[in-house]
Amino acid sequence: MKPNDFIAALSEMPDNLKNRLGNLSDAQLRFKPDGGYFSILENIWHLRDIEIEGYGIRLQRLLAEQHPRLPDLNGGQLARERHYNQQALQPALNEFIQARQANLTILEKLTATQLGRTGYLEPLGEITVGRLLELWLEHDRGHIQELEKLWTATRGTNSTHKPGPSVSRQNLR
Numbered sequence: 623m624k625p626n627d628f629i630a631a632l633s634e635m636p637d638n639l640k641n642r643l644g645n646l647s648d649a650q651l652r653f654k655p656d657g658g659y660f661s662i663l664e665n666i667w668h669l670r671d672i673e674i675e676g677y678g679i680r681l682q683r684l685l686a687e688q689h690p691r692l693p694d695l696n697g698g699q700l701a702r703e704r705h706y707n708q709q710a711l712q713p714a715l716n717e718f719i720q721a722r723q724a725n726l727t728i729l730e731k732l733t734a735t736q737l738g739r740t741g742y743l744e745p746l747g748e749i750t751v752g753r754l755l756e757l758w759l760e761h762d763r764g765h766i767q768e769l770e771k772l773w774t775a776t777r778g779t780n781s782t783h784k785p786g787p788s789v790s791r792q793n794l795r
């Protein structure tokens with residue numbers, strides 16, 4: 623995949639989410655499976671916060687600073703501290719979409735030189751803006767998979783289906 627392919631794939635996330643969230647009841651949205659996994663609602667607030675405080679900030683700093691050191695974000699801790707599962711859905715979804723669109727506006731103008739700008743992302747190590755795009759899409763896809771399992775589980779059609787671990791390091795960045 624080329625950088626433009628990643629950017630195109632990232633631009634599909636708002637519709638991917640909107641199309642799936644319309645017909646869910648409050649109970650379905652807030653349903654938390656055993657084992658400390660995120661609910662659907664927690665996934666959306668997590669995506670909103672990581673879009674703004676994670677990827678958005680990382681992108682801005684990589685473009686503006688010389689080799690910035692970018693801190694890790696603990697998604698599980700944010701979910702608890704900010705009581706994601708007691709919030710409303712719509713602000714999270716709206717603000718995620720708004721933030722994604724603002725980030726896409728920057729991404730669509732990136733030059734080859736900017737794609738090669740470097741920094742250090744904890745705990746992964748050295749990254750470039752180009753690599754950040756890959757991680758960003760991986761993060762979208764990880765959460766879409768988790769949401770699909772939750773959609774299935776909350777419809778009761780496949781109760782043996784366990785969502786993937788929200789608290790694994792892979793999903794936190």
Ligand code: NI
Nearest residue numbers: 697793794795
């Ligand atoms: Ni995540």
